[in-house]
Amino acid sequence: MSFLLEATGITKQFLGTLALDNVRLELQAGEIHAVIGENGAGKSTLMKILAGVNTADAGEIRFEGRPIAPTSPREALMLGIDIVHQELSVVPTLTVAENIFPGRLPTNFWGMVRYGELFQNAAKVLEKLQVGVDPRGPVEMLSVANQQLVEITKALSFNCKVLILDEPTSALTDYEAQRLLEFLRRLAADGVGILYISHKLKEVFAVADRVTVLRDGKYVGTEKISDVTPEQVVRMMVGRELGTMYPPKGKVSTLPFFEVRNLRLPGSANYNSFSLYQGEVLGFAGLIGSGRSELARAIFGADPKAEGEILLNGLPINIDSPQKAIEYGIGYLPEDRKAAGLFLEMSIKLNVEAAVINQVSAGGFIVPAKERLLAQHYVQQLNISTPHIDQEVRRLSGGNQQKALVAKWLSIKPKILIVDEPTRGIDVGAKKEIHFLLRALADSGVGVIMISSELPEVLGMSDRILVMHEGEIVNEILAADATEEKIIHSASVSKSEQIHYG
Amino acid sequence: MDNTTPLRDIPVKNKATPLPSFLMSLMRAREFALVVMIVLIGLALHLITGRFFTTPNLSAISLGFATSAVMILGMTAALVSGGFDLSVGSVFAMGGVITGVALQAELPIPIAMLSGLVGGILTGFVSGLLITKVQINPFITTLGMLGIARGISLAITEGRPLANFPEEFLIYGQGKFLEIPNLILIALFIILLGDLLMRRSAWFRQIYYVGGNEEAARLSGINVDRVKIAVYTLSAMLAALAGVLSASRFTVADPGTAVGEELRIIAACIIGGCSLRGGKGTVIGGLFGLIFVGFINNGMILLRVPVYWQQLVMGVVLLLAVGFDTVSQRWQTRSRAKKTS
Numbered sequence: 001m002s003f004l005l006e007a008t009g010i011t012k013q014f015l016g017t018l019a020l021d022n023v024r025l026e027l028q029a030g031e032i033h034a035v036i037g038e039n040g041a042g043k044s045t046l047m048k049i050l051a052g053v054n055t056a057d058a059g060e061i062r063f064e065g066r067p068i069a070p071t072s073p074r075e076a077l078m079l080g081i082d083i084v085h086q087e088l089s090v091v092p093t094l095t096v097a098e099n100i101f102p103g104r105l106p107t108n109f110w111g112m113v114r115y116g117e118l119f120q121n122a123a124k125v126l127e128k129l130q131v132g133v134d135p136r137g138p139v140e141m142l143s144v145a146n147q148q149l150v151e152i153t154k155a156l157s158f159n160c161k162v163l164i165l166d167e168p169t170s171a172l173t174d175y176e177a178q179r180l181l182e183f184l185r186r187l188a189a190d191g192v193g194i195l196y197i198s199h200k201l202k203e204v205f206a207v208a209d210r211v212t213v214l215r216d217g218k219y220v221g222t223e224k225i226s227d228v229t230p231e232q233v234v235r236m237m238v239g240r241e242l243g244t245m246y247p248p249k250g251k252v253s254t255l256p257f258f259e260v261r262n263l264r265l266p267g268s269a270n271y272n273s274f275s276l277y278q279g280e281v282l283g284f285a286g287l288i289g290s291g292r293s294e295l296a297r298a299i300f301g302a303d304p305k306a307e308g309e310i311l312l313n314g315l316p317i318n319i320d321s322p323q324k325a326i327e328y329g330i331g332y333l334p335e336d337r338k339a340a341g342l343f344l345e346m347s348i349k350l351n352v353e354a355a356v357i358n359q360v361s362a363g364g365f366i367v368p369a370k371e372r373l374l375a376q377h378y379v380q381q382l383n384i385s386t387p388h389i390d391q392e393v394r395r396l397s398g399g400n401q402q403k404a405l406v407a408k409w410l411s412i413k414p415k416i417l418i419v420d421e422p423t424r425g426i427d428v429g430a431k432k433e434i435h436f437l438l439r440a441l442a443d444s445g446v447g448v449i450m451i452s453s454e455l456p457e458v459l460g461m462s463d464r465i466l467v468m469h470e471g472e473i474v475n476e477i478l479a480a481d482a483t484e485e486k487i488i489h490s491a492s493v494s495k496s497e498q499i500h501y502g
Numbered sequence: 503m504d505n506t507t508p509l510r511d512i513p514v515k516n517k518a519t520p521l522p523s524f525l526m527s528l529m530r531a532r533e534f535a536l537v538v539m540i541v542l543i544g545l546a547l548h549l550i551t552g553r554f555f556t557t558p559n560l561s562a563i564s565l566g567f568a569t570s571a572v573m574i575l576g577m578t579a580a581l582v583s584g585g586f587d588l589s590v591g592s593v594f595a596m597g598g599v600i601t602g603v604a605l606q607a608e609l610p611i612p613i614a615m616l617s618g619l620v621g622g623i624l625t626g627f628v629s630g631l632l633i634t635k636v637q638i639n640p641f642i643t644t645l646g647m648l649g650i651a652r653g654i655s656l657a658i659t660e661g662r663p664l665a666n667f668p669e670e671f672l673i674y675g676q677g678k679f680l681e682i683p684n685l686i687l688i689a690l691f692i693i694l695l696g697d698l699l700m701r702r703s704a705w706f707r708q709i710y711y712v713g714g715n716e717e718a719a720r721l722s723g724i725n726v727d728r729v730k731i732a733v734y735t736l737s738a739m740l741a742a743l744a745g746v747l748s749a750s751r752f753t754v755a756d757p758g759t760a761v762g763e764e765l766r767i768i769a770a771c772i773i774g775g776c777s778l779r780g781g782k783g784t785v786i787g788g789l790f791g792l793i794f795v796g797f798i799n800n801g802m803i804l805l806r807v808p809v810y811w812q813q814l815v816m817g818v819v820l821l822l823a824v825g826f827d828t829v830s831q832r833w834q835t836r837s838r839a840k841k842t843s
Binding site: 300302321322323325326327332334339340341342343344345346354355358360361364365366408 | 702703704705707708710711714715717718719720721722723724725781782
């Protein structure tokens with residue numbers, strides 16, 4: 001059987017970590033093929049290789065039977081392979097038509113654009129694909145969903161045969177997502193091969209013909225959707241007993257030592273209140289964009305609050321800057337470790353001491369011996385694998401980077417540690433270590449607030465789970481009663497529609 | 503599962519060779535290369551002209567860039583913080599002019615000098631406020647300040663240089679201590695103190711964090727705005743001080759002096775290891791950059807290169823120095839990436 005696109009033995013290394021290890025993928029014409037796996041499984045890397053963004057270290061890609069090795073997105077595009085990223089690449093101020101035909105605008109003798117012809121061409125393509133937008137309107141006036149359709153239209157106007165979609169529904173409402181899936185089915189019926197990356201199993205089962213599962217950069221298997229159940233697919237994705245990833249739960253004190261009362265963010269109508277107990281891991285679940293990070297950042301003083309009260313040990317405290325929060329013993333590990341957490345070009349040592357420069361100095365001057373002691377202490381305690389403490393952080397693997405970031409917050413000796421997606425994009429081993437570390441911290445009396453979009457992690461780690469929906473804490477579920485279904489349901493409906501569990 | 507419990511001592515994994523910190527080792531490499539270049543240029547010039555390593559020539563060169571050297575600390579701090587200061591040349595002129603006016607009004611010398619510095623501090627403080635609170639980028643802010651400070655100097659003097667300063671004012675720029683010009687001693691003191699502060703002071707370390715990753719610095723409890731305001735204030739204060747010293751040296755405060763000085767200082771700092779992206783650079787490196795540029799300049803004078811060609815040569819030198827460094831760093835990164843894979 002010949003495939004439209006066939007990749008075998010794809011291997012790719014990034015600075016010492018094996019992102020893809022001998023992975024294969026087969027796509028037929030007219031097929032919607034889902035590619036799934038946990039964060040860091042290698043889905044995106046594989047797609048980038050197919051689309052010419054990255055090149056593989058080893059392996060072969062055959063397209064319509066011929067071997068290809070695209071070295072740039074443009075080359076892949078010319079072959080007929082296009083990728084639509086999560087972040088759209090439309091030019092908002094230009095018209096729909098100009099966005100569909102960039103670099104291929106019809107021009108007259110003087111090099112001027114023939115708009116009439118351009119709009120006609122665009123209208124033709126849009127009509128054929130049944131995309132109901134005006135080719136003359138600027139893209140910025142369209143909804144995100146329609147912008148996405150414009151981008152897909154652009155891809156198809158290149159006579160694209162393989163369309164790669166990376167998490168296409170993450171920014172769409174349910175209705176828009178539904179429309180997109182129908183659109184994709186029509187495309188497939190026309191013979192386009194679609195690679196569909198998603199986290200959402202429901203969508204995958206709704207739209208895909210086959211599914212390929214990756215785990216930790218390795219190929220796990222390809223199955224016909226009709227032959228498998230969601231549970232089987234999850235098992236393929238996870239591939240291990242969940243229990244071993246998570247430490248046993250701890251003993252939570254009955255003392256609510258940290259309370260947030262009626263906290264409202266600027267521009268929001270929601271008042272949020274919750275308490276945190278000593279020794280507790282409090283999980284925050286919710287969809288992406290449900291306001292968990294915003295709430296955390298406001299508590300930490302990184303963003304302003306409109307009103308509300310924060311109490312530590314029963315006394316109101318005023319946190320108007322991260323500096324204040326740190327003085328009160330509150331740490332915040334941001335969700336994007338590269339943009340907001342690490343000093344990538346600086347050493348592990350400088351990263352670890354960033355929040356406690358005074359601890360490693362005397363009389364206003366830094367004492368190198370103290371610096372080294374502090375960094376070495378945490379490198380050993382967290383088992384950070386590095387040749388020496390002067391290694392630039394950007395040269396470390398994701399897991400070790402995350403550990404260096406955790407070390408920064410441990411060094412402030414936190415009473416409360418807020419961690420935002422603490423294991424995103426890191427390997428399984430480091431993930432497990434961070435889980436055990438967070439639990440050990442809680443056991444030592446620290447209150448841990450953990451925001452996570454990975455349900456198994458929320459379930460495996462939390463003593464109690466708060467679910468947020470559109471900026472509001474809508475439900476509280478005790479660990480003993482929690483299941484993925486309950487959390488998913490809570491996360492997708494407003495407060496008045498909640499079912500209260502236990 | 504207790505082998506994964508992290509709060510447990512794990513045998514030392516990193517070999518306990520306490521290498522100098524990354525910052526220092528990297529800067530040292532750059533500084534070392536610069537020193538080698540400086541010595542080579544000096545030797546070459548000496549061999550060709552036979553009068554490079556002579557006390558009068560070296561003394562003239564050193565005096566020539568002593569006032570520039572005073573400004574290196576401020577510019578290094580601005581570059582490390584991720585910005586730069588285009589206003590130093592104008593503030594230099596303004597500092598001299600304000601002090602000159604005060605001296606002509608027969609104010610006491612310390613007060614007159616102080617008023618020049620206060621003028622600098624004010625402009626730097628305003629630049630800092632605009633950059634942090636209004637969030638105008640450093641380029642535009644300090645470009646605007648460049649015009650304002652120059653305009654103030656010209657307006658006060660109506661374009662005429664001020665002269666006739668009291669004798670006691672001139673000791674800073676013209677006096678000597680143990681046969682060494684005071685001006686050089688002052689510049690050296692500021693350079694060495696500045697280098698110490700940038701390397702070791704807990705407060706100045708914050709500048710590196712701000713330049714390394716502003717958001718991460720903020721979330722690490724660093725008051726980013728305060729750090730930046732202080733940096734621009736320091737830079738302008740030192741520029742004004744340099745202007746005052748220059749007035750003392752030449753017995754004249756010229757509102758039209760030091761045009762383009764900012765670019766010379768920035769070039770010196772960049773050659774000395776600062777990055778326009780922020781987060782790295784040392785004061786000593788900047789001084790070496792300045793000496794390097796100064797030697798080449800002096801060499802051209804000694805070799806009687808027509809003055810019209812000198813700017814062109816300086817431009818080429820800057821591009822060569824930074825280009826070479828960029829390429830060699832990319833090579834290092836590549837070879838390291840290969841080793842790890």
